[in-house]
Amino acid sequence: MCRTDLHVVDGELSDPKLPLVLGHEIVGRVRAVGARAASGSSAPTVGARVGVPWLGFTCGACEHCRAGRENLCDRARFTGYTIDGGYAERAVADARYVFPLDERGDAAELAPLLCAGLIGNRALRLCGDARRVGLYGFGAAAHVIAQVAAFQGREVYAFTRPGDREAQALARSLGAVWAGGSDERPAHALDGAILFAPIGALVPTALAAVRKAGVVCAGIHMSDIPSFPYALLWGERVVRSVANLTRADGEALLALAARIPVRTHVQRYALASANEALADLRHGRVCGAAVLVP
Numbered sequence: 001m002c003r004t005d006l007h008v009v010d011g012e013l014s015d016p017k018l019p020l021v022l023g024h025e026i027v028g029r030v031r032a033v034g035a036r037a038a039s040g041s042s043a044p045t046v047g048a049r050v051g052v053p054w055l056g057f058t059c060g061a062c063e064h065c066r067a068g069r070e071n072l073c074d075r076a077r078f079t080g081y082t083i084d085g086g087y088a089e090r091a092v093a094d095a096r097y098v099f100p101l102d103e104r105g106d107a108a109e110l111a112p113l114l115c116a117g118l119i120g121n122r123a124l125r126l127c128g129d130a131r132r133v134g135l136y137g138f139g140a141a142a143h144v145i146a147q148v149a150a151f152q153g154r155e156v157y158a159f160t161r162p163g164d165r166e167a168q169a170l171a172r173s174l175g176a177v178w179a180g181g182s183d184e185r186p187a188h189a190l191d192g193a194i195l196f197a198p199i200g201a202l203v204p205t206a207l208a209a210v211r212k213a214g215v216v217c218a219g220i221h222m223s224d225i226p227s228f229p230y231a232l233l234w235g236e237r238v239v240r241s242v243a244n245l246t247r248a249d250g251e252a253l254l255a256l257a258a259r260i261p262v263r264t265h266v267q268r269y270a271l272a273s274a275n276e277a278l279a280d281l282r283h284g285r286v287c288g289a290a291v292l293v294p
C-alpha cells in the first residue's frame with residue numbers, strides 16, 4: 001500500500017479509472033502469458049516471480065519518451081490508478097513494464113520496494129551529492145531510503161510527526177544520525193531534503209533547514225504550499241517535484257536494495273482488511289509499510 005492509494009480514494013487525483021482496483025506495488029507469480037508478450041524479446045515465463053510498479057504503460061513516441069524521460073510520458077498509464085492494480089488475487093500487467101524478481105526474500109517484504117523504494121530512490125538521486133539529507137515524513141518510502149542513503153555514506157536526518165517516538169526509533173535503528181519531530185531543527189544545516197509527507201507547510205520548513213541546496217517533493221499530491229519569505233529561496237535554493245518512475249529507476253533500485261541489503265518493516269493485512277489498512281495509513285498507525293497479503 002502507498003499513500004497515493006489514499007489520494008486516489010479521497011479524489012485528490014483527478015483522473016482515476018472507475019471502478020478501480022487500487023494497488024501499485026504488486027509482487028506475484030506469472031500465471032499466464034499473453035500471445036503478444038510471449039513473442040517479445042524478454043517474455044516472462046509462467047511461474048516466475050515478478051514485481052508490477054506504478055508505471056504501467058508509456059507511449060514510446062512523445063517528446064518525453066524519446067528523451068529517456070518516460071516517467072513524464074504524456075500518455076502514460078498507471079497501475080492502481082488508470083489500470084486495475086494489486087488489491088486483488090490476480091492482476092493483468094503489460095509485460096514490458098514488469099520487473100523480474102529472483103526468489104530471494106519474502107513477497108510482502110519486497111512489495112514496498114516497488115513504489116516507496118524506487119520513487120524514494122529517484123528523489124534521493126535528485127538530491128545530488130548531498131551529504132546531510134533530511135527526510136520529512138518517515139513512512140514506507142523514508143524507511144527504505146534511509147537505508148540507501150546510509151549505505152551511500154550520507155547522514156540521514158529523519159523528521160516525523162511531532163511526538164511519533166516509534167517512527168523516530170525506527171529511523172535511528174535504520175541508520176539515521178538524528179530523528180525528531182518536523183517542528184524541530186537539527187544542529188547542522190542540511191545539504192538537501194526530501195518531503196514524503198503530503199503537507200505543503202513543510203516546504204518552507206524544509207527550505208529553512210537546508211543550506212544553499214534543494215528540497216525535493218516526492219509525493220503525487222500535497223496540500224497547498226503557504227507563502228513564505230523570498231529569503232528562504234534565495235541562494236539558489238530549489239524546490240522541485242519527483243514524478244513517477246522510469247523502468248531504469250526500478251532496475252537500479254531493485255539491484256541496489258539486494259546489494260545493501262534493504263530490510264523493510266511491514267505491517268501485514270488480509271486483503272479483506274484493506275479499508276482498515278487504509279485507515280491505519282491515514283492516521284499514522286503504520287510503522288514502516290502496510291502490505292496486503294491476498
Ligand SMILES: [Zn+2]
Pocket residue numbers: 058059060061062063064065066070072073074075076
Ligand atoms: Zn510517451
Ligand SMILES: [Zn+2]
Pocket residue numbers: 002003004024054115116
Ligand atoms: Zn506509490
